[in-house]
Amino acid sequence: MAAIVRTENLQKVFGRHVHALDGISIIVEEGEYVTVTGRSGSGKSTLMNIIGCLDQPTGGTVEIAGQNVDYSDPEQLVSLRRSKIGFIFQQFSLIPSMTAAENIEYPLIFSGVPGSERKRRTMDMLELVGILDRSDHLPGELSGGQQQRVAISRALVAGPNLVLADEPTGNLDSTTSNEIITLLKQINEEMGTTFLIVTHEPSIWFGTDRTIHLSDGKVVP
Amino acid sequence: MVKMTDVATISFRQVTRKRLRFFLTVLGIAIGVAAVVGVVSLGEGVRSLSVEMIKDQSDLTLLEVNADIRDGVTIPITGQKIADIQRDPGVVGAVPARRITYATERQTFLSAVDAGSAGMQSVFSLTYLDGRSVETGTGEAVFGYDLAETLRRYEGIRIGDRFTLLVRDYDEDGRPADIRHEFLLTGVLRERGDELDRLMITDTGNKDEPFDAVFVRVVSPDVVFPVVDRVEGLGLSAHGAFEQIRAVNKLFDIIVLVLSGFTGISLVIGALMIMNTMIISVFERTREIGISMAIGASSGDILRLILSECFIIGIAGGIIGNLLGIVFAGVINSVGRNVVIAELGAGFSGFAGADIVLVTPGVIISGMAIAIVLSLISGIYPALKASRLHPADAIRSL
Numbered sequence: 001m002a003a004i005v006r007t008e009n010l011q012k013v014f015g016r017h018v019h020a021l022d023g024i025s026i027i028v029e030e031g032e033y034v035t036v037t038g039r040s041g042s043g044k045s046t047l048m049n050i051i052g053c054l055d056q057p058t059g060g061t062v063e064i065a066g067q068n069v070d071y072s073d074p075e076q077l078v079s080l081r082r083s084k085i086g087f088i089f090q091q092f093s094l095i096p097s098m099t100a101a102e103n104i105e106y107p108l109i110f111s112g113v114p115g116s117e118r119k120r121r122t123m124d125m126l127e128l129v130g131i132l133d134r135s136d137h138l139p140g141e142l143s144g145g146q147q148q149r150v151a152i153s154r155a156l157v158a159g160p161n162l163v164l165a166d167e168p169t170g171n172l173d174s175t176t177s178n179e180i181i182t183l184l185k186q187i188n189e190e191m192g193t194t195f196l197i198v199t200h201e202p203s204i205w206f207g208t209d210r211t212i213h214l215s216d217g218k219v220v221p
Numbered sequence: 222m223v224k225m226t227d228v229a230t231i232s233f234r235q236v237t238r239k240r241l242r243f244f245l246t247v248l249g250i251a252i253g254v255a256a257v258v259g260v261v262s263l264g265e266g267v268r269s270l271s272v273e274m275i276k277d278q279s280d281l282t283l284l285e286v287n288a289d290i291r292d293g294v295t296i297p298i299t300g301q302k303i304a305d306i307q308r309d310p311g312v313v314g315a316v317p318a319r320r321i322t323y324a325t326e327r328q329t330f331l332s333a334v335d336a337g338s339a340g341m342q343s344v345f346s347l348t349y350l351d352g353r354s355v356e357t358g359t360g361e362a363v364f365g366y367d368l369a370e371t372l373r374r375y376e377g378i379r380i381g382d383r384f385t386l387l388v389r390d391y392d393e394d395g396r397p398a399d400i401r402h403e404f405l406l407t408g409v410l411r412e413r414g415d416e417l418d419r420l421m422i423t424d425t426g427n428k429d430e431p432f433d434a435v436f437v438r439v440v441s442p443d444v445v446f447p448v449v450d451r452v453e454g455l456g457l458s459a460h461g462a463f464e465q466i467r468a469v470n471k472l473f474d475i476i477v478l479v480l481s482g483f484t485g486i487s488l489v490i491g492a493l494m495i496m497n498t499m500i501i502s503v504f505e506r507t508r509e510i511g512i513s514m515a516i517g518a519s520s521g522d523i524l525r526l527i528l529s530e531c532f533i534i535g536i537a538g539g540i541i542g543n544l545l546g547i548v549f550a551g552v553i554n555s556v557g558r559n560v561v562i563a564e565l566g567a568g569f570s571g572f573a574g575a576d577i578v579l580v581t582p583g584v585i586i587s588g589m590a591i592a593i594v595l596s597l598i599s600g601i602y603p604a605l606k607a608s609r610l611h612p613a614d615a616i617r618s619l
Contacts (some may be wrong), residue, residue, distance in 0.1 A: 055613035
């Protein structure tokens with residue numbers, strides 16, 4: 001299997017002394033379902049942001065789907081975010097003025113996908129996550145679980161190789177959390193999408209291929 | 222690259238999300254546009270009324286062309302230039318003339334024009350109260366209505382009379398040595414209400430002396446200014462009722478400029494309101510913008526989206542501003558007209574039946590353009606601020 005993410009001695013220093021990441025080298029294979037855990041401040045979110053091309057490291061290298069990431073090249077970063085990477089954030093990450101369907105369609109607009117194709121793919125996604133009947137609802141009219149289903153659809157709609165999820169079940173009750181986790185795992189198995197999930201919640205660890213523990217910016221062996 | 226239609230749809234959704242804020246922001250720029258449209262319309266209206274009054278009250282198609290002095294050099298009226306004027310497509314008739322001042326033996330001074338009688342007829346369409354026109358080179362003369370009246374009363378000169386006029390000249394020793402000219406009065410013109418009423422017209426047929434004026438009749442009032450431009454292009458100067466129009470236009474250019482400068486202050490305030498609104502809006506949406514970047518928006522996309530929101534505010538401001546401006550102009554027209562007439566008196570009674578405001582397409586288009594351009598300028602800073610957000614930081618903010 002090919003590596004979808006490969007980091008080499010990744011460093012991130014905030015200011016002079018705060019080593020958020022201190023020499024992280026990890027490999028995530030295509031199709032893997034990997035969770036990243038660690039206490040608050042262990043560097044989980046920083047690692048996700050750097051792999052997701054939202055932040056740049058102060059040292060080390062990152063390879064996404066075989067491409068060496070040049071963090072000084074905004075065009076490459078945008079292109080990777082558009083085509084290779086999908087993001088799922090905590091709740092409240094949807095655009096409040098757009099309906100569920102429009103939120104899902106939103107990334108495709110930036111990629112320049114034609115309108116009819118966007119509609120078709122959006123409908124497929126709504127069906128996949130089981131909220132086709134909620135397509136015209138605004139985020140404020142949806143439950144927390146439904147909102148996360150929309151967010152998951154938005155992350156997947158451009159057909160990324162890698163989905164990064166930062167606390168996808170934070171702010172959700174346990175029943176809803178389980179539903180979302182089951183959905184993510186199901187997508188991983190059926191579509192072969194690689195998942196890298198940051199979480200506090202032990203329930204997500206079940207069914208993962210692998211868990212990476214971080215502590216003080218280092219991988220705990 | 223995002224399609225413009227998609228940008229417009231998304232931006233429209235965003236600006237109308239907070240309806241009251243959008244409305245107030247639009248109103249800010251709209252009031253500025255309305256003030257400018259109203260004031261400029263008033264200026265243009267009074268300008269056009271004044272010009273119409275001048276056109277009604279004066280003979281706009283008559284020009285007198287004179288030799289001009291430029292940089293200390295006199296540019297004479299040559300035969301070539303006369304021919305050029307006569308060939309001008311906007312000119313119906315042009316007659317070269319000499320202006321001469323005579324005195325009668327009783328020292329009554331009078332002005333005379335020595336010009337070809339056929340040409341005079343074509344330019345001035347002379348009609349006779351009595352008698353007939355002069356014949357070339359015969360020493361015959363025709364009096365204007367007022368002049369005939371004066372000379373009949375004080376000098377006893379009537380049609381058919383021979384009379385003597387003097388031109389003041391000096392001999393070698395510097396003493397006055399008047400030259401005497403004999404004339405025969407053959408006709409008197411009808412009253413015209415212009416300079417000709419006080420003039421004597423002769424036709425000496427003299428080919429040697431230079432001409433110092435050309436009387437020109439222009440086809441219609443509309444082509445006066447182009448003809449004047451071409452005459453001035455020959456190095457000559459032109460005079461006539463059009464100069465009043467020119468003066469009025471210059472005056473109103475300044476008035477309109479100064480007034481729109483003052484009302485422009487409200488536009489500046491409107492622009493600042495847009496900037497303020499957009500800065501707040503970008504701040505409130507920091508996380509949203511970060512997420513948009515995470516899911517594929519480039520800095521350029523964000524810049525375009527924010528500027529597009531400003532563009533929408535500008536269009537709405539321009540439309541509402543123009544509508545308010547037209548209403549404003551209507552109010553000035555109905556209320557202001559009576560005030561103007563009461564203040565300026567009967568001399569301006571021409572204002573009574575006419576509109577004192579003139580909303581031209583140019584004013585409307587300018588109002589629209591000002592609103593859009595100002596909105597876009599106001600949006601540059603907030604848009605740049607949004608596009609330069611660091612996505613990871615932006616997403617962290619709540």
